[in-house]
Amino acid sequence: MKDYFRPNISRMKGYTPGMQPRGGGWTKLNTNENPYPPSPAVKAAIIEAAEDLRKYPDPAGNVFRKAAAEVFGVKLEQVLCGNGSDDILTLITRAFCGPDDVMAYPCPTYSLYPVLARIQDCKSVEVDFPDDYGLPMGLLETNAKVVILANPNAPTGTVIPLGDVAAFTSSLDGIVVVDEAYVDFADESAVRLVERHHNLIVSRSLSKSYSLAGLRFGFAVADAKLIDGLMKVKDSYNVDRLSIAAATAAIRDQAWMQANAGRIRRTRAALTARLRRMGFSVLPSQANFVLARSEDAKSARAIFRALKKRKILVRYFDHRRVDDCLRITIGTDEEVDRLVAALKDVLSGL
Numbered sequence: 001m002k003d004y005f006r007p008n009i010s011r012m013k014g015y016t017p018g019m020q021p022r023g024g025g026w027t028k029l030n031t032n033e034n035p036y037p038p039s040p041a042v043k044a045a046i047i048e049a050a051e052d053l054r055k056y057p058d059p060a061g062n063v064f065r066k067a068a069a070e071v072f073g074v075k076l077e078q079v080l081c082g083n084g085s086d087d088i089l090t091l092i093t094r095a096f097c098g099p100d101d102v103m104a105y106p107c108p109t110y111s112l113y114p115v116l117a118r119i120q121d122c123k124s125v126e127v128d129f130p131d132d133y134g135l136p137m138g139l140l141e142t143n144a145k146v147v148i149l150a151n152p153n154a155p156t157g158t159v160i161p162l163g164d165v166a167a168f169t170s171s172l173d174g175i176v177v178v179d180e181a182y183v184d185f186a187d188e189s190a191v192r193l194v195e196r197h198h199n200l201i202v203s204r205s206l207s208k209s210y211s212l213a214g215l216r217f218g219f220a221v222a223d224a225k226l227i228d229g230l231m232k233v234k235d236s237y238n239v240d241r242l243s244i245a246a247a248t249a250a251i252r253d254q255a256w257m258q259a260n261a262g263r264i265r266r267t268r269a270a271l272t273a274r275l276r277r278m279g280f281s282v283l284p285s286q287a288n289f290v291l292a293r294s295e296d297a298k299s300a301r302a303i304f305r306a307l308k309k310r311k312i313l314v315r316y317f318d319h320r321r322v323d324d325c326l327r328i329t330i331g332t333d334e335e336v337d338r339l340v341a342a343l344k345d346v347l348s349g350l
């Protein structure tokens with residue numbers, strides 16, 4: 001068939017999501033979902049909102065914006081709702097990145113960023129992380145219109161100190177996006193930098209820490225002028241009635257989210273220690289996963305496959321910096337026990 005697509009779309013590959021297996025019996029530690037259920041207030045809010053599905057939702061999702069503004073100590077006008085934080089990232093690239101612009105980000109990081117750059121047909125520049133996974137200073141020389149920093153980073157779980165993010169944002173002429181999909185498992189957030197840094201956008205997700213990956217809700221916090229401009233490029237109703245109600249209930253129940261995040265941090269510390277005792281080197285993680293380095297790419301891939309045969313899913317990335325690693329989502333203590341037992345079994349047979 002004739003190729004009707006724009007050349008950049010024809011050339012590109014779409015994003016590859018982690019495997020969602022059918023049928024039961026799997027221990028799923030591959031896509032960083034939360035092992036605990038969302039706040040009970042979420043279900044109640046969805047049932048109530050379902051009464052009104054005949055009517056369009058509020059285009060801006062103002063009840064959520066108000067609730068989030070209260071939680072984060074910002075104004076309602078500084079909050080933007082998204083259909084997952086992937087939608088927030090899409091709106092940002094759609095609004096700021098054209099064919100003459102550069103989007104830059106450290107490497108390795110979340111593999112959606114290059115996909116978004118290709119859709120926009122803008123240039124993407126990847127700057128290698130240093131060995132300590134701090135801020136790559138080369139990002140300042142990219143002349144980027146938009147720099148995206150996943151902080152904590154995926155798939156490493158490492159963190160760029162907030163002071164470095166602030167100094168970098170001051171020095172950059174373009175927009176800095178801090179993708180905080182995992183920040184509730186970390187020590188500090190860049191949200192408080194938004195007040196002084198007018199070129200900073202902080203992106204948040206309800207998928208991981210609020211246990212709502214199936215719902216699709218994310219949001220951004222930034223200067224009101226940036227949020228205003230981003231509103232112009234979103235779908236008119238990018239968040240629906242059920243998700244606005246559910247996300248509002250979830251964000252109001254900070255205690256529930258914090259309790260689960262605390263549990264996950266404790267399991268993360270225990271798993272890190274156990275993996276180290278087994279001979280893996282594990283980067284210090286502030287996310288709900290750890291990156292465990294085996295000896296080489298061959299053994300990491302073999303372990304990944306052997307675990308999969310035992311119905312345990314972790315994530316393997318065929319990327320030069322991490323192709324000797326396994327990324328393991330922090331599950332419940334029972335799930336982690338099952339993983340460790342299977343790992344011991346697999347390693348003894350290799």
Ligand SMILES: *Cc1c(COP(=O)(O)O)cnc(C)c1O
Nearest residue numbers: 084085086110150181205207218
């Ligand atoms: C999971 C993830 C997201 C996407 O989150 P959604 O809100 O589910 O779209 C964004 N950024 C990073 C780094 C992620 O790992």
